Amino acid sequence: xxxxxxxxxxxRSLLVALLPxxxxxxxxxxVIGAALPVLPLHVHQDLxxxxxxxGLVAGSQFAASVVSRVWAGSHADTxxxxxxxxxxxxxxxxxxxxxxxxxxxxxxxxLSVAVLLLGRAVLGGAESFVITGGIGxxxxxxxxxxxxxxxxxxxxxxxxSLALGGPVGVVLFSSYGFTAVSLLxxxxxxxxxxxxxxxxxxxxxxxxxxxxxxxVVGAVWLPGLGLAxxxxxxxAVLAFGSLLYDQRGWKPVWLPFTxxxxxxxxxxxFFGHLPDKFGGAKxxxxxxxxxxxxxxxxxxxxxxxxxxxxxxxxxxxxSLVYPGLGVEAVRSVTPDKxxxxxxxxxxxxxxxxxxxxxxxxxxxxGAGLGSVFLVSAGVTVLAAFVTAGLLxxxxxxx
Numbered sequence: 571x572x573x574x575x576x577x578x579x580x581x582r583s584l585l586v587a588l589l590p591x592x593x594x595x596x597x598x599x600x601v602i603g604a605a606l607p608v609l610p611l612h613v614h615q616d617l618x619x620x621x622x623x624x625g626l627v628a629g630s631q632f633a634a635s636v637v638s639r640v641w642a643g644s645h646a647d648t649x650x651x652x653x654x655x656x657x658x659x660x661x662x663x664x665x666x667x668x669x670x671x672x673x674x675x676x677x678x679x680x681l682s683v684a685v686l687l688l689g690r691a692v693l694g695g696a697e698s699f700v701i702t703g704g705i706g707x708x709x710x711x712x713x714x715x716x717x718x719x720x721x722x723x724x725x726x727x728x729x730x731s732l733a734l735g736g737p738v739g740v741v742l743f744s745s746y747g748f749t750a751v752s753l754l755x756x757x758x759x760x761x762x763x764x765x766x767x768x769x770x771x772x773x774x775x776x777x778x779x780x781x782x783x784x785x786v787v788g789a790v791w792l793p794g795l796g797l798a799x800x801x802x803x804x805x806a807v808l809a810f811g812s813l814l815y816d817q818r819g820w821k822p823v824w825l826p827f828t829x830x831x832x833x834x835x836x837x838x839x840f841f842g843h844l845p846d847k848f849g850g851a852k853x854x855x856x857x858x859x860x861x862x863x864x865x866x867x868x869x870x871x872x873x874x875x876x877x878x879x880x881x882x883x884x885x886x887x888x889s890l891v892y893p894g895l896g897v898e899a900v901r902s903v904t905p906d907k908x909x910x911x912x913x914x915x916x917x918x919x920x921x922x923x924x925x926x927x928x929x930x931x932x933x934x935x936g937a938g939l940g941s942v943f944l945v946s947a948g949v950t951v952l953a954a955f956v957t958a959g960l961l962x963x964x965x966x967x968x
Contacts, residue, residue, distance in 0.1 A: 585723065588723055590769045591652075591704040591724055595727040596730055597758055598655070598762065600734060601758050602735065603738075605739055606739065606812075610628070618679055620935055622932055625809055625932075625934075628805075629923055629925070631697065633920070635924070639920055643911070643914065644909070650707070654699045654909075656703075659760070659766075662697075662759040663759045669751070696759075701724075702909065706908065706909035709900070717901070718845035718896070729889075785903070786911050790899040794895075796858070800854075802949040803949070804923075814868070814940070815874065821874070825878050830888075835889075837857075845897045854898075862951040863947075866944065868881060869944040899911050
């Protein structure tokens with residue numbers, strides 16, 4: 571079987587071709603975005619647990635993604651990106667069913683949170699297949715010279731969901747409780763599947779060789795390490811932004827998510843081509859410093875305006891860290907291994923989120939919520955040192 575014919579070197583042609591994948595990712599991550607600001611409130615206020623359990627519930631999604639990410643990448647390579655996205659959307663709906671079941675057990679908070687943890691874990695598997703399949707879908711449509719745009723634009727749909735899903739989730743939770751968020755999680759993925767039925771799966775590349783996994787890990791571990799450090803700053807905004815606003819009486823509590831997401835989308839629309847043009851490592855190095863500064867500003871913020879500006883700055887910085895390092899991850903592998911490479915690469919994000927979020931919860935319990943953002947800013951800036959190490963091999967190989 572031959573490789574898919576690369577698209578013309580025109581942003582409009584590429585964007586049009588990516589729209590089905592981007593739409594699926596947008597809808598699939600809407601249910602994730604809707605739950606993010608309200609899950610901490612539900613676990614803390616409705617079930618009565620502290621910050622560590624909040625971090626555990628938030629991080630369980632990413633722990634499950636660690637297990638499923640490589641499987642999702644391999645599935646996208648062998649069965650096609652559209653098939654992987656379809657699996658992810660169906661699985662996301664199942665997680666909504668588990669959300670509802672957990673609500674029926676609220677009289678026993680420990681049992682309720684255990685089922686909620688299971689639902690979050692199932693959603694983690696769904697997330698792997700949706701985003702890895704979506705990126706694999708896009709990469710199958712073009713050549714490596716457009717990898718940065720594909721990763722940035724498909725990923726942009728994910729963060730658009732955060733910007734949109736936050737307010738949606740808060741409105742539903744405030745009006746109808748966590749039941750409404752659960753129903754949204756069930757219904758939205760099923761609705762999207764109706765529109766994907768007639769969309770063709772892009773041609774699949776040639777089969778991988780037996781030693782693919784080891785070679786891919788060797789190619790992506792250093793970019794992945796940089797991504798892991800950077801993602802701790804992302805975790806702080808994601809898991810503790812709404813709690814910080816709620817504790818300090820800042821309204822609305824979804825504002826840090828939306829500020830982060832809108833700023834990230836803006837950066838990817840206008841600067842998403844930079845990793846392809848100037849090099850992924852170089853752009854990631856610049857933008858991770860900006861991200862760390864934004865997270866630190868949230869720690870220093872005296873009010874919601876400054877905190878939201880910090881979240882926006884963090885989103886702007888994180889915008890090109892993931893695609894920038896992603897370009898470095900896929901440039902050393904053949905087209906038939908791109909899905910697997912992105913799966914392995916994103917595992918580093920999952921590990922950081924799964925382990926880092928509960929640890930940040932312990933920081934919050936011990937030193938206060940504000941300290942979460944100070945610690946995560948310090949960890950995030952470590953990614954700059956890792957990324958700087960990628961520049962020397964890049965120059966010597968030219």
